[in-house]
Amino acid sequence: MxxxxxxxxxxxxxxxxxxxxxxxxxxxxxxxxxxxxxxxxxxxxxxxxxxxxxxxxxxxxxxxxxxxxxxxxxxxxxxxxxxxxxxxxxxxxxxxxxxxxxxxxxxxxxxxxxxxxxxxxxxxxxxxxxxxxxxxxxxxxxxxxxxxxxxxxxxxxILQQILVLTVVSIVSIGLGVLLVFQLARWVLSPVRRLDEAMIAIERGEMDARVAEDTGPPELRRMTRVFNGMADEIERVMTRQQEFALNASHELRNPLNALLLRVEHLSTGLGADWKDDVEETREEGRRMARILETLLGLARGGRADTMISAVDLTTLAARRADAWSEVASQRRVRMLSTGVGPVMSITDRTIVESALDAVIDNAVKFSPAESAVEVDAHRSGGLCVLTVRDHGPGLTREEAANAADRFWRSDDSGGVPGSGLGLAIATDLLESIGGELRVDTPDDGGLLVSLMLPDGAEG
Missing domain, CATH: 3.30.450.20 (PAS domain)
Structure with missing residues (x-):
């Protein structure tokens, strides 16, 4: 400019x-x-x-x-x-x-x-x-x-006159160039400060503002509008953080009470309830990790990721088993088809949360007597988690928009939902360097792939 x-x-x-x-x-x-x-x-x-x-x-x-x-x-x-x-x-x-x-x-x-x-x-x-x-x-x-x-x-x-006029013209052009650059700097200085403020806000410095007393009147008005917009964004972000802090804090007490109740009940149950009790404990601990992640996001605008070596085959099998009861209520079978360990250096909680969002979407749209297949494998230097359903599927154009926020297919009918599941999974994966891909198999249904960084095989 x-x-x-x-x-x-x-x-x-x-x-x-x-x-x-x-x-x-x-x-x-x-x-x-x-x-x-x-x-x-x-x-x-x-x-x-x-x-x-x-x-x-x-x-x-x-x-x-x-x-x-x-x-x-x-x-x-x-x-x-x-x-x-x-x-x-x-x-x-x-x-x-x-x-x-x-x-x-x-x-x-x-x-x-x-x-x-x-x-x-x-x-x-x-x-x-x-x-x-x-x-x-x-x-x-x-x-x-x-x-x-x-x-x-x-x-x-004549030549002396021409020489004098040439020198005067060169000096005048030089002064004109200097004047034009100074004028351009004066005119564009508010724009440059606006750009720097926007970059600062993008980095999370929500208090970045621009002085409104410099530059042309038109740009001063734009500066005032920008500062007003930044104030409103800061207020909205503050309210969101306060809500997340309050909600996560309030949920911790009922969750801890629920886990204590499970421990108390487990003492009166027989040995045949041992696996169910352990699964309940694991789900409770996973919910506690999710709440801690939510608290970290609310406090600092980012989660405190816990990077470790994760076997995606085992993780996929556990999440498929955890969703089997919900799926059975809709007469849908959960199948874990992974064979052999697939190790990835990643955040277990974020991967589980993203996978849950994708499985939830697959179960909701799968017809009765069908199956949802969860798999883990390596492909092209990446670790891949896939969720394959046999529902109505999407066209290629619809699949390209499936991960957008609040997007829902016209054929979703009366299936409850907000259109946020795949969008949330996409955001979660991007926070750890991953990617979500939606494909439409030729034999119908939907294939959602969670692409994660590779790791050493254990």
């Missing part, structure tokens, strides 16, 4: 300065040339008068002395022609040969035509400037005078 703003300001400024500099240089050149031409006309008029007197008297002695003296002082050659076009008076006796242009001018002057103003030329084109004027006597042409001057002096003046 800064580059575009600089270009928008700088291009017109440079164009204007160059135009003004070019126009000024041309005007200065024409002024010097006109002054030089006027001075030539004055000298030419003087010699026309002297030549008339000399031609009348028939003696070139006086005018020869004037021509020689004029060249000695000013370096300008003067040649007087008689009516026949021959050289009548010159500094060197008229030995030089006239150019075609000069000869044509002399012929025009002897025919009675006066000299015309020379066309404007660039100072480095012509090396010499010549003017020819007819000499009249009682209305008749009796000769002509040609004055030839070296243009080195006016050329030097």
């Amino acid at each position: 800064r580059r575009r703003l600089v270009v928008v300001f700088l291009v017109p400024l440079v164009a204007i300065l160059l135009s003004l500099g070019g126009a000024t240089a041309w005007s200065a050149t024409r002024s010097i040339q006109q002054a030089f031409y006027t001075e030539q006309l004055g000298d030419l008029g003087y010699f026309v008068t002297s030549a008339r007197q000399a031609l009348r008297s028939g003696s070139a002695t006086v005018i020869d002395a004037e021509v020689a003296r004029f060249h000695e002082v000013y370096g300008i050659d003067v040649i007087v022609f008689d009516l026949s076009g021959g050289v009548w008076s010159a500094r060197d006796g008229g030995g030089e040969v006239l150019s075609e242009d000069d000869a044509a001018r002399v012929g025009l002057a002897l025919s009675g035509r006066r000299a015309e103003a020379p066309e404007p030329v660039f100072p480095w084109i012509a090396a010499e400037s010549s003017l020819v004027e007819p000499v009249f006597d009682d209305g008749d042409v009796i000769g002509a005078v040609m004055l030839s001057a070296d243009v080195e002096a006016p050329r030097t003046q």
Whole structure:
């Protein structure tokens, strides 16, 4: 954005300065040339008068002395022609040969035509400037005078003017560039601070704000709107954290009481209840870990992950067994098809929570007398947990949106749900560097894959 703003300001400024500099240089050149031409006309008029007197008297002695003296002082050659076009008076006796242009001018002057103003030329084109004027006597042409001057002096003046204007233009453009950059910095400084504040908020610094007293009025209004939005986001996040803290804290006491009640009841049960009691204990401990994760998220905005080596085959089998009672109520079978250990260095609680969300979704949409298959295997350098159901499935377009929050298929019918299950699983996996993928097998149903980092096989 800064580059575009600089270009928008700088291009017109440079164009204007160059135009003004070019126009000024041309005007200065024409002024010097006109002054030089006027001075030539004055000298030419003087010699026309002297030549008339000399031609009348028939003696070139006086005018020869004037021509020689004029060249000695000013370096300008003067040649007087008689009516026949021959050289009548010159500094060197008229030995030089006239150019075609000069000869044509002399012929025009002897025919009675006066000299015309020379066309404007660039100072480095012509090396010499010549003017020819007819000499009249009682209305008749009796000769002509040609004055030839070296243009080195006016050329030097013109080049000096051009050099000065070039330096002034370069300095002006440099100052203009500096001014444009300062202007762009002043205009964009609030935008830069807004960008820095947004990055800070993204990092979790919810108190990041931008000063509202700098920059153009339009950007000040945008700054006020941003600060108001940041205040509202901070209030919402604070309320969410307070709710999560309160909810997780309030749930810990009933959960601890429930676990104590289980321990108390287990003392009066027979040995055949031992497995059920142990499963209940494990579910209670898992709920306690989930609550601790929730508390960590509420306190610091992130969970305190417990990374360890996890056998995904064993984890998948346990979660399938834990869901078997819920699935059986819908006449759905839970199958664990994993063979052999699949080790991953990951957070067990997060993986279990994500897998539960996917299994819950599969059980809800599976028809009666079908099965939900939970598997663990390696694929392409990753550890993969898959949940395969045989429900109505989704189209490929719907599968691409299945992990979006609150998305539900049009064919979900009266199945209860909020459309958050797969979205929550996706967020959980992303927090540990994993990924969730939804595929549509050719034989129907849905295949959801939880992609996790690989680990050493145990």
